[in-house]
Amino acid sequence: MKRLFLRFLILVVTTGLLFTSSCSKEGGDTIKVGEFASLTGKEATFGQSSHEGTLLAIEEINAAGGVLGKKLQLLTEDTQSKSGESATVVNKLVSRDGAVAILGEVASTRSLEAAPICQQSKIPMISPSSTNPKVTETGDFIFRVCFIDPFQGTVMANFASKSLKAGKVAVFTDVKSDYSKGLAKFFKEQFVKNGGQIVAELDFNGGDKDFKAQLTAIKAANPDAVFVPGYYTDAALIAIQARQLGLNVPLLGGDGWESEKLTEIGKDAVEGHYFSTHYHPDVGSDLSKRFVDNYRKRWSGKNPDALAACAYDSALVLADAIKRAATTDGTRVRDALATTKDFKAVTGNITINAQRDASKAAVILQVKGGKFKYLETVEP
Amino acid sequence: MTEFFQQLINGLALGAIYALIALGYTMVYGVLRFINFAHSDVLMLGAFAAYFLAPVVQSAGTGASVFSAIFIVVIAAAICAVIGMLIEFLAYRPLRQRPKLTVLITAIGVSLFIEFTGQHKAVFGANTKPFPKLLPESTINFGAVSMQSNDVVILLFTALLLAGLWLVIQHTRTGMAMRAVSFNEKAAVLMGVNINRIISFTFGLGSALAAVAGIFYAMRSPGIDPLMGMKPGLYAFVAAVIGGIGNLPGAALGGLLLGLLETFAGGIPGVSNYRDGIAFAILIVILLFKPAGLLGRIQPEKV
Amino acid sequence: MNSGAKRWLLLAIVVAFVTSCFSASFNRYYLGVAIDVGISTIMAVSLNLINGHTGQFSLGHAGFMAVGGFTAARLTLTLSSSAPPDSAQGIALFVVAMLFGGLTAAITGLAVGLPSLRLRGDYLAIVTLGFGEIIRVVFQTSETFGAATGLTGIPKQTTLFWAMSVAAVTVYVVACLVNSTYGRGFIAVHDDEVAASAMGISPTRYKVTAFVIGAFFAGVAGALYAHHKQVLKPDGFDFMKSIDYVVMVILGGMGRTAGVIIAAVLLTVLPEFLRGFAEYRMIIYSLLIIALMLLRPQGLFAFQKKSQTRS
Known part of the structure; x- marks a missing residue:
């Protein structure tokens, strides 16, 4: 029996030999x-x-x-x-x-x-x-x-402290996503540099459907705004549940938010929230x-x-x-x-x-009437 | 203190849903002694059934009313019951006499099949779909603590279903037969119980509960996708084991416990990122002290 | 174990060595898949020791792989500046990293094996699943191991030679162990725990041994994987990955090493053949699993076992 599988191993290795490359690089039209x-x-x-x-x-x-x-x-x-x-x-x-x-x-x-x-x-x-x-x-x-993350994180931090005049911000990060963690890191750095204060940092797992536990804790910290770097699928549900819990402060996001799905799922709960992204057809x-x-x-x-x-x-x-x-x-x-x-x-x-x-450049948009409204452009 | 009560409400509503799903796992385990991995996908199918039914029913009737909601839930549950029985008939029944691990792998195959078929463009597609409102919604405030009307409905309905299930199992002939099969299959056959019918019925009942749980889950977070069942499915599975798998009150208790645990752990900054780990750590601790779960009986080894 | 098997082992390693000398002329895609096959074989055969031969049910094998992979990769990344990947020191470092990964995984295996003393069947399955998830969550939050991003830029050290010869060693060690007088104990524990302990065989010791050895090889496989893919992400080691290996073991026929190897090869190569079907690929794959279990419930390759009487 041992013979059988050792022989088999050899078979595997030798079939490797037969796999010598046969790819056609150029050629064809x-x-x-x-x-x-x-x-x-x-x-x-x-x-x-x-x-x-x-x-x-x-x-x-x-x-x-x-x-x-x-x-x-x-x-x-x-x-x-x-x-x-x-x-x-x-x-x-x-x-x-x-x-x-x-x-x-x-x-x-x-x-x-x-x-x-x-x-x-x-x-x-x-x-x-x-x-x-x-x-x-x-x-x-x-x-x-x-x-890249450092640019976008900084853009949103500046927007939060300068345009929104937010002093206290909570950060709600997707712990599974390096994109989300990267944005959160650079956002925090810049926001603190601008003299702001991070009052709560909570995490979720991308694909979660229930965010009420963390949002309740965020509400208790009483922030002026919440930064939610992540994708639209999660962001829409977070916005809905934040409204339900009476957490009525602006949510901020990154380019992962940009999709018609955000308003389709979030409906009126995503109204008034802000995010940064690459372009907007109106000014592009x-x-x-x-x-x-x-x-x-x-x-x-x-x-x-x-x-x-x-x-x-x-x-x-x-x-x-x-x-x-x-x-x-x-x-x-x-x-x-x-x-x-x-x-x-x-x-x-x-x-x-x-x-x-x-x-x-990055642009900052706001959700208004189920549409994305252009606010400002930030040059690198 | 407000935060505590708010989390308590959040956790109870979530736990109620876990409890409903866990009941399905535990019932199937009771009669067949194997973990039905495809259960979490039946939950997803339930939510999608409601997603497709809602526009039809609501446009025919009076919009989002209690009546239309009940109608949708009942039809979705019936569809899932049929799907559950079909899965059992096609994939599990031919393997009834085989080792349970064989059936387990088949169940994993069924689960993958439903998930990947659902993700195909021609079926549901991988996109998250907005789940329609089934009931008129409002927020009930007790001071700073807020509660959704949906959460109240979920809690009441779950309690109702649990009581109903208890009646079925303890006080009907079919329920008695189910208990007989789970106690000793061979003896049950000798007593004239039609095993195939009972197992089919159990799958149907469990799948109907999963469908209801799926709809509740989608009502709380109105975005559904073909993989939405994975996480609640895993948690409910853990809940069923914590309660003592095969034990109905245990599954309900385990579900509530896990919902509360997940919520309270999730609300603590710095701990929320360990949330999934904590649920399993508590599970392991409980099993180390109560190897058959909280309410499970330890069966002595027979020589 | 007779010297014949040793000769076969040696031959397998020599063939692996000779083949890998020509690997530069191979198509890199096939080479990559061949290394994947080697890693799957190690994982499946080592899991077979726990699930097949000893009759425990572990759903957390990917967790051991993660422990081995992350610790080994962390070691090479920390020391790679003093030992460049191409140099002799680099290769020595890789070997040390593999052993280190195996060792840390073995220690984890001990921690997971201990609860198995009290639990059996589904309860053990869920506890191992839980351990696997806890391991993933810990790596996901640990900055040392790159948190959500994981570890990147791991030097490419895994060659066909390493993958194949470690696979050969795994098969050899597991086969020797199970076929030795000592190793009969595993099968005794599998067949009837009570009877085994009545015969003076300590089920505890055998169970823990199976977990430790199985975890060791999974850890080495993790190290090979890390230095093959060059990137490690905690996400990749969720319980679906453990399930992949469980499927290999059951499809191959629990406790049948030859069958498990064939299943590991098949289930690694098959999805590659199905790539042409794009979005239908995983649907076909899942249907194949269901069909195979329905048609060959005893395992696809349940060959006759060497004179082992079983009840």
Whole structure:
């Protein structure tokens, strides 16, 4: 019997030998672009939004004639919102499917998992909406088209202390999400620097449905405002339960709030709350308005959220870089990406800085009458 | 002190829901001796049934009224009862004579199947959906302590269901048969009990309770998605074990305890991030001192 | 255990070594999946010692993996500046980290194994599940281990050689243990605890031993995993991950090492083949699990066991 399984082990190892690579890098009349997103699992809703944005961009680019005379082919892999999967699927996209560049992911931890693989294979990777500073620190092939946590956290802290004149603020963080924790950290630092006071810090787990325990404690601390960095699914429920408990102070959020789902679920409970995000169609370029229209047309009336817009931009930035590099060679595309300057995108003008992050403005919006109302723009 | 009473109310309402779910786990365990992992997904299906039913029923009737709410809950519970019985018939019955672990894996398979099918675009989709108002809502204030009318409904209805369940199990023939099956299956067969019918009935009843719990859960936090059952399902499972699995009053007690515990731990700054850990730590401590749960009987080892 | 098995072990390691010499020419995707297969094998075989051979029911195996992975990765990250990944010191550090991860996991295994003295069946299952969740929550809140972000930038040290030879060693150790005179005790405890203790076999000792050894290898697997994926997040070790391994053990046939290995390979490779089906993939996967359990309830690969009489 022992023989059987040891023999089996050898079988496994030797089948590895048979797996020698057979990927076709160039060739064909398409340029293969890899995308990895959480299409199923706990964070499926974010991954699907992001995927819809990317796909729309690729389709539009192809309709306009493609890049370098070739059509772009989007290869999408699902990460199931699980850690461990991203490394596998990005390996697959890069080494087996011959993707020339990688787009993804929303969650910083999953982008961090894929980044070393792209870096080692010299394949440029653009994350649409991973805001953790560590992501692009992995290496010079890793880029992003969104701002980073320190910027957004600071923006909201300044808004709270200057525009809202809040002196005491409570922070309610998603303990499972590094995005939420990152924003909370930089918000706290700046807010205290501005002379404010953090009166309560409570935590929840992303995906929770019951927040009353923590909100009761927050109410007891009597804050002027509550900072709730997190995603719209949680934020809407938090707003509802805060109203029910009589916690009638403004809630503040980040770009994770931007989705029509926020008002759809939260209804009148989210009225009057504020959040920062990438753009607003009213003050954005024609491109932004066109994007919103086309997205609605393509995805049967659904309004795009911030994740879709960033994903759309990531594909545009990549196509532009390939065009300028006039090749799909990883290193040359990387160089082109690094010199992206004032690129007109949906979420504003994108300039890639020395840290390979997009430096662009943030806007602050308020929920008014079930719509997002533009308040102010904050330059980096 | 206001904070304490507020948390007490929060915890009781949450605990009542856990208790309803835990009853389903414990009943199935009583007759089949295995943990039905798919129970938490039946809860989700209950909430979605109400989500799809509500617009239809409310537009046909008088909008969000007590009558339409009861109608919706009853139909959703009936749908879930049928689904529960179907799951048992298709996936568990063929394995009745097999080791319980085999059935457990099948249950995990069923649970994954429901979750991933639900996440598919053509079914529910992964998006969080806004749950409609089933009842006119208002806030009742006692000084600074506020209570939702929904919470009152949940607490009253849960108490009613528990009493009803107790009557069914203690004072009907079917209930007696259920107790017989859980006490000794072979002897029950010899006494002329139709085991298949009783097990089907238990699954139906448990799934109906899960559906009601799912709707209550969605009424408190009106955002539903295909994975919404995972967390309350896990907590209710823990509650059932704390109370002594297979024991009905134990499940209700465990549910309330866990709801209160989660709420009070969640309200303390610096502790709220350990909330899930604390629930399990208390579970372990209780099991170390009462290895069969709070109200469970320790069965002596038979040689 | 005869010397024949030792020869097989040696041969397996040599083959693993030779194959990994050519690994540079492999497609990295297949290489990655092959390493995943090795890690799953270690996890499934070590869990099989607890759940299969000893008849306990642990639902917290991913917790041990997390303990091993996080402590090992923390060690390499702290010392990596003085021992660059490519150097001999780097590899030595990796080996030390693996052992360290295994050791911390084994200590945790002792802590989890002790309650098993009083509990059995479903109660033990829920306690191990609870321990697994507590471990996850602790890592999630601990700044030392990166809190919600987890640990990133872990040097890539796990090669096909390490994954495969540790898998071979795990299989060897578990097989030797179970087939030795001492190890018969595990099976005795599994078959009938009361009868075993009547024969002078201490069920307590065997149960705790199974937990400690099983946890040790899970910890080593965690270290391999950390240095393979290069990123560790506490979220990745929730109880669904433990369930993955439980499914492997039960599908392979409880207590059947050969079957469990095949199930580990199959369940790691199968989802890769299903990637083409995109959003239908997990639906198909779950249906396959249900179908397999209905058609082969005794385990897919319940081969004949070597002359073991069972009641």
